Amino acid sequence: MFELLIKMAAIILSVSILISTYRVFKGPTMPDRVIALDIIGINIIALVGVVSVWLSTQAFLEVILLIGILAFIGTISFSKFIERGVVIERKRD
Amino acid sequence: MSILHLVVLAPFIFAIFVPFLHKYLRHIHTGWFVFIVPVLLFSYLVQFIQPVMNGQHIHKVLPWMPSIGVSFNVYVDGLGLLFSLLITGIGALVVLYSIYYLSKEKEALNSFYVYLLMFMGAMLGVVLSDNLIVLYVFWELTSLASFLLIAYWYHREKSRYGAQKSMLITVSGGFAMLAGFVSLYLITDTFSIREIIAQAPDITGHALFLPAMLLILAGAFTKSAQFPFHIWLPDAMEAPTPVSAYLHSATMVKAGIYLVARMTPIFSGQAEWFWIISLFGIVTLFWGSFSAVKQTDLKSILAFSTVSQLGMIMCLLGLGSAAVHFGYEEGSFYSVAVVAAVFHLINHATFKGSLFMVVGIVDHETGTRDIRKLGGLMTLMPITFTLAVIGAFSMAGLPPFNGFLSKEMFFTGVLNASTLDIFNMETWTYLFPVLAWIASVFTFIYSMVLVFRTFTGQFQPEKLETKPHEAPLGMLIPPVILASLVLIIGFFPNLLSKSIIEPATASILPTLLGPENSYFKVDIYFWHGFNAELFMTMGVIGVGTLMFIGLHRWSGVYDLFPKRLALNHFYDQGLVQLERLSEKVTRIHMTGFIRDYLVYIFAFFILLLLGSLYTFNAFTYDFEHTADIGIFEVILSLVMVAGALGVVFARKRITAIISIGVVGYVLALFFVVFRAPDLALTQLVVETVSVALFLLCFYHLPVLKVEKNTVPFKLTNLIISVGVGLTVTLIALSANATRLFEPISEYFIEASYKEAGGKNMVNVILVDFRGFDTLLEILVLGIAALGVYTLVKLRLARRDEA
Numbered sequence: 010m011f012e013l014l015i016k017m018a019a020i021i022l023s024v025s026i027l028i029s030t031y032r033v034f035k036g037p038t039m040p041d042r043v044i045a046l047d048i049i050g051i052n053i054i055a056l057v058g059v060v061s062v063w064l065s066t067q068a069f070l071e072v073i074l075l076i077g078i079l080a081f082i083g084t085i086s087f088s089k090f091i092e093r094g095v096v097i098e099r100k101r102d
Numbered sequence: 103m104s105i106l107h108l109v110v111l112a113p114f115i116f117a118i119f120v121p122f123l124h125k126y127l128r129h130i131h132t133g134w135f136v137f138i139v140p141v142l143l144f145s146y147l148v149q150f151i152q153p154v155m156n157g158q159h160i161h162k163v164l165p166w167m168p169s170i171g172v173s174f175n176v177y178v179d180g181l182g183l184l185f186s187l188l189i190t191g192i193g194a195l196v197v198l199y200s201i202y203y204l205s206k207e208k209e210a211l212n213s214f215y216v217y218l219l220m221f222m223g224a225m226l227g228v229v230l231s232d233n234l235i236v237l238y239v240f241w242e243l244t245s246l247a248s249f250l251l252i253a254y255w256y257h258r259e260k261s262r263y264g265a266q267k268s269m270l271i272t273v274s275g276g277f278a279m280l281a282g283f284v285s286l287y288l289i290t291d292t293f294s295i296r297e298i299i300a301q302a303p304d305i306t307g308h309a310l311f312l313p314a315m316l317l318i319l320a321g322a323f324t325k326s327a328q329f330p331f332h333i334w335l336p337d338a339m340e341a342p343t344p345v346s347a348y349l350h351s352a353t354m355v356k357a358g359i360y361l362v363a364r365m366t367p368i369f370s371g372q373a374e375w376f377w378i379i380s381l382f383g384i385v386t387l388f389w390g391s392f393s394a395v396k397q398t399d400l401k402s403i404l405a406f407s408t409v410s411q412l413g414m415i416m417c418l419l420g421l422g423s424a425a426v427h428f429g430y431e432e433g434s435f436y437s438v439a440v441v442a443a444v445f446h447l448i449n450h451a452t453f454k455g456s457l458f459m460v461v462g463i464v465d466h467e468t469g470t471r472d473i474r475k476l477g478g479l480m481t482l483m484p485i486t487f488t489l490a491v492i493g494a495f496s497m498a499g500l501p502p503f504n505g506f507l508s509k510e511m512f513f514t515g516v517l518n519a520s521t522l523d524i525f526n527m528e529t530w531t532y533l534f535p536v537l538a539w540i541a542s543v544f545t546f547i548y549s550m551v552l553v554f555r556t557f558t559g560q561f562q563p564e565k566l567e568t569k570p571h572e573a574p575l576g577m578l579i580p581p582v583i584l585a586s587l588v589l590i591i592g593f594f595p596n597l598l599s600k601s602i603i604e605p606a607t608a609s610i611l612p613t614l615l616g617p618e619n620s621y622f623k624v625d626i627y628f629w630h631g632f633n634a635e636l637f638m639t640m641g642v643i644g645v646g647t648l649m650f651i652g653l654h655r656w657s658g659v660y661d662l663f664p665k666r667l668a669l670n671h672f673y674d675q676g677l678v679q680l681e682r683l684s685e686k687v688t689r690i691h692m693t694g695f696i697r698d699y700l701v702y703i704f705a706f707f708i709l710l711l712l713g714s715l716y717t718f719n720a721f722t723y724d725f726e727h728t729a730d731i732g733i734f735e736v737i738l739s740l741v742m743v744a745g746a747l748g749v750v751f752a753r754k755r756i757t758a759i760i761s762i763g764v765v766g767y768v769l770a771l772f773f774v775v776f777r778a779p780d781l782a783l784t785q786l787v788v789e790t791v792s793v794a795l796f797l798l799c800f801y802h803l804p805v806l807k808v809e810k811n812t813v814p815f816k817l818t819n820l821i822i823s824v825g826v827g828l829t830v831t832l833i834a835l836s837a838n839a840t841r842l843f844e845p846i847s848e849y850f851i852e853a854s855y856k857e858a859g860g861k862n863m864v865n866v867i868l869v870d871f872r873g874f875d876t877l878l879e880i881l882v883l884g885i886a887a888l889g890v891y892t893l894v895k896l897r898l899a900r901r902d903e904a
Contacts, residue, residue: 023741057771072786
């Protein structure tokens with residue numbers, strides 16, 4: 010029963026990743042794509058968590074943290090890129 | 103190391119000192135010091151005549167590279183002694199002549215004598231070494247020295263052209279010869295000529311026997327200027343005249359003759375050997391003498407005459423090889439051709455050497471070698487005229503000079519050949535005598551042209567650059583010696599027959615000698631009675647005289663011969679076309695586009711790997727070891743495939759970059775599913791960074807050239823990419839199916855905590871069990887970082903602008 014639930018959760022998460030991927034490709038504007046990527050990142054975090062439970066291991070907890078950081082940084086830099094045109098501004102001197 | 107080895111090496115050793123002698127003893131002509139070397143060597147070699155006459159052979163061993171069977175063995179028998187006497191004897195005369203020919207002040211004497219000594223040593227090495235590889239080394243040294251000597255006046259374009267031509271032709275021949283030698287080694291397992299000859303009867307059936315023969319003959323024919331490789335010799339006449347006299351008449355061009363003579367005991371008795379040598383020889387004889395008549399330059403006449411005489415010697419060697427088919431009794435009837443070849447070899451060296459020196463004197467004293475400007479020099483240069491008459495009449499085969507004797511023997515040889523009943527000879531019976539006779543007529547004509555156009559007729563002082571007068575005494579001594587040899591051999595030919603010719607013939611035809619007759623009985627007489635040969639000579643003289651007198655009436659026949667069919671034209675066009683063709687081929691495949699090179703690389707990848715999978719029948723599949731496939735992996739795979747397709751079919755670059763990111767993250771998920779947490783961590787970070795870098799590149803694409811097109815479709819690319827994918831998949835499947843032994847991972851599982859004190863096995867392997875790889879990968883990253891920094895910061899090209 011438990012295993013079935015886990016599997017269901019994993020499948021549902023995968024399907025939601027697929028749907029978000031569609032948005033990444035289709036998404037008429039740039040922000041649509043960035044948001045979709047962020048969603049994918051969060052879903053992957055959840056998926057890794059589910060998989061860790063499934064495999065009953067603690068080895069992937071760092072992965073979850075890392076994806077969280079990366080998704081955050083990625084979304085921030087994309088946003089800045091869309092807003093300002095550059096990611097890292099040069100010093101003004 | 104014996105004294106005989108020193109004989110070969112002495113010229114090389116002395117050559118080292120020549121530049122110093124030239125530099126510090128400037129007031130003495132350097133040639134005088136060099137003159138000592140050939141004189142000493144000649145007088146040393148003369149003492150071997152006695153033992154060689156008695157059938158003794160001197161063999162001295164000096165290991166050079168014993169592990170591969172190469173040793174510098176010096177072997178003196180009749181043939182080697184004859185050649186080494188020629189080389190040192192004529193070498194001494196040529197050095198003496200060059201002392202008066204080359205000016206002490208104007209010429210670079212140091213390089214001249216270094217090259218000449220190098221040539222002399224190399225030539226002695228060719229004729230005295232018993233080892234094929236050593237022979238080849240010296241052979242190439244003669245080519246090199248000849249190249250340097252032809253281009254002695256390197257500021258002239260024609261000299262450089264002639265040097266390049268001779269180099270290309272002789273070195274390609276030499277290379278073929280090396281291949282032949284190696285084939286002989288493969289057959290007999292030895293490089294020693296003695297041992298190969300000892301095995302000669304057993305090797306004729308070997309598959310490499312015929313290729314070896316042809317390749318060695320290619321070397322001999324190119325070196326000895328046989329048709330159609332003779333074209334380099336007339337162009338080599340741009341060399342200084344002493345060089346022409348020494349290299350291109352007396353010694354180097356006879357290296358091929360030597361090789362054929364030396365190889366006769368191995369290959370003779372084969373129909374191919376007989377036919378190739380005889381036919382090439384007779385054609386060269388005819389073509390050389392025919393072409394010599396139309397030349398207007400004295401040295402060109404002599405060059406073509408050399409070609410023709412070499413053809414004659416070669417033809418005689420070929421005809422003489424038939425004697426091997428018969429025993430001693432009947433064989434001696436045919437072996438007269440070999441005796442004639444050896445005899446004419448000596449005669450040709452004497453009269454051709456003197457004729458070249460005569461031409462050099464004429465050139466030196468009048469400033470031209472063009473027979474259209476010369477004439478009437480007889481009274482001005484009486485000694486030179488006498489020498490020219492002796493040399494030219496001997497060349498034409500007139501009595502009482504030595505050329506007459508060898509020409510008679512030549513006729514005997516070709517007449518005997520027409521009675522041969524082996525090698526399908528009977529159908530070609532009259533080919534040899536007829537061609538030989540016609541060639542002799544032409545020989546007679548150009549010999550007469552040489553003498554009478556230069557020394558008789560109208561004296562034309564207005565066309566000459568300097569006022570002609572008789573040459574200095576020193577310049578006359580060497581041709582006088584050679585011309586008196588012509589006369590001495592002419593009158594007393596049997597001086598040579600016992601001492602030189604018989605041992606030389608014995609080493610060319612060793613199988614004909616039994617225990618009771620250890621040498622050939624050679625008797626050369628002027629008078630044989632009224633026989634066919636004498637009538638042939640009389641015919642030559644009669645027809646030749648008539649044709650010489652009427653030369654202007656029929657010389658138009660040479661204009662009929664189209665220039666485009668000339669062999670030089672073929673050579674020149676061949677070089678040009680070769681260059682053009684290779685350039686074209688290079689241009690076709692070296693397009694400068696990386697995509698084309700990638701196509702080549704991947705096409706060969708597919709061809710080689712799929713080809714070997716197919717030929718070795720190596721494709722196997724076996725699903726016994728595969729794990730079960732869960733629904734989760736299937737979904738991930740589908741996402742990954744979708745991402746990959748997204749890269750390929752993306753309409754915009756940004757889509758492609760994001761799709762690559764998708765592929766990378768899914769890969770990280772795969773690492774998660776397949777229980778590789780460290781890999782997953784790294785993969786996520788690296789993927790993020792590289793996607794960011796891609797975005798950076800995308801942003802910096804130049805504004806004007808932005809192409810937001812789809813990838814253009816190309817069928818080749820599709821085929822190749824599908825092929826690569828298929829190949830890799832097939833190989834992966836086969837590799838997975840073939841498990842030859844257990845993996846070693848069990849050891850790491852056991853040992854990582856016990857031996858290394860770590861529970862994370864991946865990290866223990868990275869820094870402990872296999873720390874070296876990690877170290878170097880750190881190095882790679884360091885280099886990459888420094889490289890990026892340098893590329894960004896270092897802008898040498900724009901420094902000037904800034």
